[in-house]
Amino acid sequence: MILQALDAYYRRKQADPDPAKRLPAEGLEDKEIPFVLELDASGALLDISDTRSAEGKKKIGQRFLVPQGVKKTSGVAANLLRDNAEYVLGVPDCKKLDESRGKGKEDDYRRRLIEMHAVFRSKIVALPTAAQEDTGVRAVLAFLDTLDVSALEHFPAFADIQASNPVLSFRLSGDLGLVCQRAAVIAAATAISDAAPDGICLVRNEAAAIERLHPAVKGVWGAQTSGANIVSFNLDAFNSYGKSQGANAPLGKAAAFAYTTALNHLLARDSRQRVQVGDASTVFWAEEDHDLENAIPDLFGDPPKDDPGRNVRAVQALYAAVLTGQFTSGGPTTRFHVLGLAPNAARISIRFWETATAFDLATRIKQHFDDLSIVHADYEPRFLSLSALLKAAGRKKSDGTYDIPPNLGGEMMRALLEGLPYPTTLMNHVITRCRAEQARKDQNAKPVPNVSYARAALLKASLNRWIRFRQSSEKEFTPVLDPANTNPGYRLGRLFATLERIQEDAAGGPGRLNATIRDRYYGAASSTPAAVFSTLLRLSKHHLSKLSTGLAIHRERLIGEIMDGFDAASFPPRILPLPDQARFALGYYQQRQTFFTKSEPKNEEESQ
Amino acid sequence: MKRFCLELSGPWACFTRPEMKVERVSYDVMTPSAARACFEAILWKPAIRWHVRRIEVLKPIRWINLRRNEVASVASTRNAETAMKAGRGDLALYIEDDRQQRAGLFLRDVAYRVHADLQFMPDRDLDANAMKYQEMFERRARRGQCVNQPYLGCREFAAAFRLVDDVGAEPAPLAETRDLGFMLHDLDFSNPADPQPRFFRARLENGVVTIPAWDSQEVRG
Numbered sequence: 148m149i150l151q152a153l154d155a156y157y158r159r160k161q162a163d164p165d166p167a168k169r170l171p172a173e174g175l176e177d178k179e180i181p182f183v184l185e186l187d188a189s190g191a192l193l194d195i196s197d198t199r200s201a202e203g204k205k206k207i208g209q210r211f212l213v214p215q216g217v218k219k220t221s222g223v224a225a226n227l228l229r230d231n232a233e234y235v236l237g238v239p240d241c242k243k244l245d246e247s248r249g250k251g252k253e254d255d256y257r258r259r260l261i262e263m264h265a266v267f268r269s270k271i272v273a274l275p276t277a278a279q280e281d282t283g284v285r286a287v288l289a290f291l292d293t294l295d296v297s298a299l300e301h302f303p304a305f306a307d308i309q310a311s312n313p314v315l316s317f318r319l320s321g322d323l324g325l326v327c328q329r330a331a332v333i334a335a336a337t338a339i340s341d342a343a344p345d346g347i348c349l350v351r352n353e354a355a356a357i358e359r360l361h362p363a364v365k366g367v368w369g370a371q372t373s374g375a376n377i378v379s380f381n382l383d384a385f386n387s388y389g390k391s392q393g394a395n396a397p398l399g400k401a402a403a404f405a406y407t408t409a410l411n412h413l414l415a416r417d418s419r420q421r422v423q424v425g426d427a428s429t430v431f432w433a434e435e436d437h438d439l440e441n442a443i444p445d446l447f448g449d450p451p452k453d454d455p456g457r458n459v460r461a462v463q464a465l466y467a468a469v470l471t472g473q474f475t476s477g478g479p480t481t482r483f484h485v486l487g488l489a490p491n492a493a494r495i496s497i498r499f500w501e502t503a504t505a506f507d508l509a510t511r512i513k514q515h516f517d518d519l520s521i522v523h524a525d526y527e528p529r530f531l532s533l534s535a536l537l538k539a540a541g542r543k544k545s546d547g548t549y550d551i552p553p554n555l556g557g558e559m560m561r562a563l564l565e566g567l568p569y570p571t572t573l574m575n576h577v578i579t580r581c582r583a584e585q586a587r588k589d590q591n592a593k594p595v596p597n598v599s600y601a602r603a604a605l606l607k608a609s610l611n612r613w614i615r616f617r618q619s620s621e622k623e624f625t626p627v628l629d630p631a632n633t634n635p636g637y638r639l640g641r642l643f644a645t646l647e648r649i650q651e652d653a654a655g656g657p658g659r660l661n662a663t664i665r666d667r668y669y670g671a672a673s674s675t676p677a678a679v680f681s682t683l684l685r686l687s688k689h690h691l692s693k694l695s696t697g698l699a700i701h702r703e704r705l706i707g708e709i710m711d712g713f714d715a716a717s718f719p720p721r722i723l724p725l726p727d728q729a730r731f732a733l734g735y736y737q738q739r740q741t742f743f744t745k746s747e748p749k750n751e752e753e754s755q
Numbered sequence: 756m757k758r759f760c761l762e763l764s765g766p767w768a769c770f771t772r773p774e775m776k777v778e779r780v781s782y783d784v785m786t787p788s789a790a791r792a793c794f795e796a797i798l799w800k801p802a803i804r805w806h807v808r809r810i811e812v813l814k815p816i817r818w819i820n821l822r823r824n825e826v827a828s829v830a831s832t833r834n835a836e837t838a839m840k841a842g843r844g845d846l847a848l849y850i851e852d853d854r855q856q857r858a859g860l861f862l863r864d865v866a867y868r869v870h871a872d873l874q875f876m877p878d879r880d881l882d883a884n885a886m887k888y889q890e891m892f893e894r895r896a897r898r899g900q901c902v903n904q905p906y907l908g909c910r911e912f913a914a915a916f917r918l919v920d921d922v923g924a925e926p927a928p929l930a931e932t933r934d935l936g937f938m939l940h941d942l943d944f945s946n947p948a949d950p951q952p953r954f955f956r957a958r959l960e961n962g963v964v965t966i967p968a969w970d971s972q973e974v975r976g
Contacts, residue, residue, distance in 0.1 A: 148936040347976050378774050383829045385777045388950045396774035496778030496858035
């Protein structure tokens with residue numbers, strides 16, 4: 148199903164009337180080539196041009212449509228008319244040279260370099276005569292015959308080449324494209340191989356020559372940079388019925404090329420159809436052109452710094468689409484496919500696979516945002532990105548990155564797309580973080596809220612989704628405070644927030660104290676209320692006595708209203724189980740937000 | 756050929772897709788070969804052959820993703836033979852040296868009602884008749900007897916089985932209709948040294964997958 152859907156996507160893109168939008172045809176691939184050697188017709192080197200442009204921190208070379216490369220293994224195998232500096236020039240790679248020197252195998256490495264250069268040349272010589280007659284190919288052969296590496300040193304780009312062993316290719320001066328893009332070479336590379344069919348392809352269900360080693364899929368976060376495989380049988384334990392390598396899963400060469408090219412295109416660095424959720428690289432595609440296909444990074448990712456409103460607009464467009472049932476381009480019944488991939492060294496594992504209509508998918512995404520909506524400060528983003536949610540469940544490490552539990556991203560995405568409740572471990576991690584960070588301070592020793600916007604939103608969403616899934620009689624939680632909710636955990640959270648507010652008022656207002664009862668008692672209050680609430684209520688009496696009469700009466704009335712919801716015999720509860728601790732955190736957060744929103748603007752400043 | 760019906764259920768299942776065999780991804784529904792293996796676990800004799808006809812899905816299709824530690828190499832048969840002859844030997848595989856973590860997308864809480872035909876081949880058992888094997892199977896299935904525990908795709912996912920007499924009295928299958936794509940039908944062992952897979956286009960219609968006959972045109976390989 149998965150490979151068939153990818154194959155269908157490839158074929159749909161090939162049928163696109165606009166040639167710029169088509170994916171590379173069979174035998175070609177899109178490759179980034181950072182350095183191009185400019186040659187004249189006699190093979191003399193005119194210049195080494197650097198095609199890289201800075202994109203963020205890394206410099207990225209220009210992409211060219213070139214004949215497909217061979218699968219690189221530990222043996223020596225060269226690509227046609229473009230390869231790294233070891234193959235093209237025979238120049239050693241600094242890192243590998245040092246490594247071989249360290250092991251005492253420098254001679255072996257140098258011998259291998261000579262072999263690599265020879266294989267590169269022999270691959271060109273093996274081209275059919277039509278290609279050999281081509282001026283570009285003749286120039287390259289002439290260059291290789293008269294190659295003198297020391298003469299290259301006075302080109303400024305050569306220092307970079309020596310340092311990083313990049314991919315090099317050739318261009319005839321006066322040409323727009325590379326030598327390997329010349330018509331004669333492309334014709335030779337894409338010549339249909341007439342290998343006899345020796346099996347039935349399980350994707351296309353037709354007789355085909357079975358592919359032994361599938362092309363690599365690049366772009367899965369965390370996998371090997373040289374690419375990984377979904378279909379791979381690289382160890383003995385993985386073979387069955389005496390088959391080896393690709394025979395274990397018979398796919399024809401055309402189908403193997405199609406699905407890997409489609410997947411590489413979807414996973415490309417600048418692709419608008421991929422999103423990274425924890426360690427799962429997720430790709431989305433539809434069976435026909437659809438605007439939801441391109442809205443995915445805006446819906447789930449962080450908005451770019453120069454356009455912070457972008458994801459708000461995307462979500463609003465989604466809401467409009469769900470309410471009207473219409474999309475700008477594409478229909479509501481278009482089938483969407485979502486594939487989550489996770490790395491495992493040289494292999495890729497499938498985290499999840501979903502097929503749904505565009506309307507169902509949009510409804511479920513809308514449901515996710517609805518569940519997350521909760522009252523928040525004005526400066527907080529209206530819609531939270533997935534990475535913000537996952538970071539809320541993780542621990543911030545000393546180097547600034549977040550320690551997110553491994554499977555959580557993929558499971559959360561799957562729950563979102565299937566309309567299931569979020570993983571219980573997500574809720575548990577968030578509750579643990581709230582308790583662990585009860586006394587957290589920032590660099591200026593000012594308190595940082597332990598129940599942050601993202602955490603409260605996640606808890607509310609988790610609880611509401613469980614209530615709906617179990618069809619329990621409990622009422623769903625509202626985005627703002629719900630005074631009528633009688634759940635003991637929720638009410639205790641509200642009570643705790645009120646008591647903390649009274650303490651802050653007694654000190655002259657929020658922001659005056661560096662440590663409130665939250666720093667000492669949050670954990671105990673949320674898990675074993677009976678142990679601490681009597682102490683907290685007693686302390687609040689002292690704080691109340693320092694307030695002005697009006698404010699004191701107001702606060703006392705609020706305490707009374709909250710305590711009203713409890714049964715006298717069961718207050719305070721001895722322990723709160725974890726789901727009730729989530730309600731505690733939610734009640735605490737919502738009550739605190741109520742205190743901040745109805746006050747004067749001064750409080751907004753201090754809540755920062 | 757007499758038709759029998761077994762209900763097979765278990766907490767986990769993995770009917771592995773051949774193309775995602777290493778990092779396992781299960782088919783959505785039980786494959787005919789897995790169903791046949793469950794029947795054969797209860798009774799198999801050289802004179803009989805099982806043909807799976809229908810698979811009914813009784814519970815909603817749910818998934819779970821797990822990562823497991825497994826070994827990378829295969830136990831060597833030559834070492835085992837040497838050890839047998841010599842009376843001693845070292846056949847151990849040490850996980851610390853050989854560990855491979857393989858993730859899997861498995862099915863959760865599955866239950867299927869499988870209908871299969873028992874075919875008796877008279878030339879293989881000259882003094883018996885079909886009734887003998889039918890009664891053997893019925894007796895064994897009713898008493899819960901099996902040669903090895905039936906399993907749902909992978910050996911570690913054991914299946915509980917129950918013989919169903921009156922299909923009409925059983926709860927209806929899932930009300931779901933969708934296309935399941937190409938699914939493995941079974942392996943063709945006519946050349947035992949080189950088994951060939953055969954595929955068919957599976958469709959779930961109101962919770963039922965109808966399996967084409969082995970020799971029909973729909974089964975391609």
